[in-house]
Amino acid sequence: MASKKGEKEEREECEEEAEEEDWEDWVWWTNPLEELSDMVDAFEKQGLKGKTVLDVGTDCVKPLYLALKYEPQKIIGITLDKPPFAGNIAEDSRLLTETEIHFYTCDFLDDIKLAKIRNKVIGEDKFDIILISKTLHHLRTGKCIAGKRGSKHEPSKHKQHREDEKCCIYEFKEAEIFERFFKYGEKVIVYEYFDPNEKDNDKVRGKGGYFTMKEWRRILEHLSKNYKVELFKPIGCHLTKKELERAKEKLRQVDCICFCIEEK
């Protein structure tokens, strides 16, 4: 009898787990909808119709929604880990949209592979638009700065220091990374989440987690000095020196940012 009850409980537990897994699957489709709605102003302003788009760190779902709504000519998504349904989206979307969608496993920092993909799909031109959504903070390439953030983590002093993403907080080199974007694209749309409380709660991912307020202030100052920046979230404005102060204040009250950059 006891074992029968055990079996029943086990089955119910399995069913619950399966339901949770199903829900996790749906999140792949529902989260991008919510995030794209934060970026709509940027897409409307730039106009994607007939354009070529590179989606860096793609989730493979946003490209489908973008194709259906804005009809760009081609969307190329690159990521370090393609989800299992990427091939289906690329193939089956042909029934619903004229937009060509291609996905590749490729590191944005790998010039040789990225140039090969670009040449194959659009030739030697730049992409009209690069989209980087929730992925900019993954492009931390500098040294570990965990010590500077006040954590007891200075490589030389801390015995447990391991050179990996879970342990370190890497530096973000905005000048280098944005120069790289403009090697491949005419305009860049950036969308990011962050923690407005100066903490780092995404430290286990993205080579050190989301950008802090201090990093955002530094990044935005660099961008406003060197590029034309149009901010869409948290406020809509051209990022002049004056507006920069207003934007920095507003950033403290929100947890996402969306802006478009082009060369001056």
Ligand SMILES: C[S@@+](CC[C@H](N)C(=O)[O-])C[C@H]1O[C@@H](n2cnc3c(N)ncnc32)[C@H](O)[C@@H]1O
């Ligand atoms: C937080 S997810 C964001 C996914 C999606 N863009 C979104 O808006 O939800 C970060 C993605 O960036 C990818 N990624 C991280 N570093 C990358 C790199 N150097 N080049 C290309 N993709 C990268 C990861 O594989 C992951 O798929």
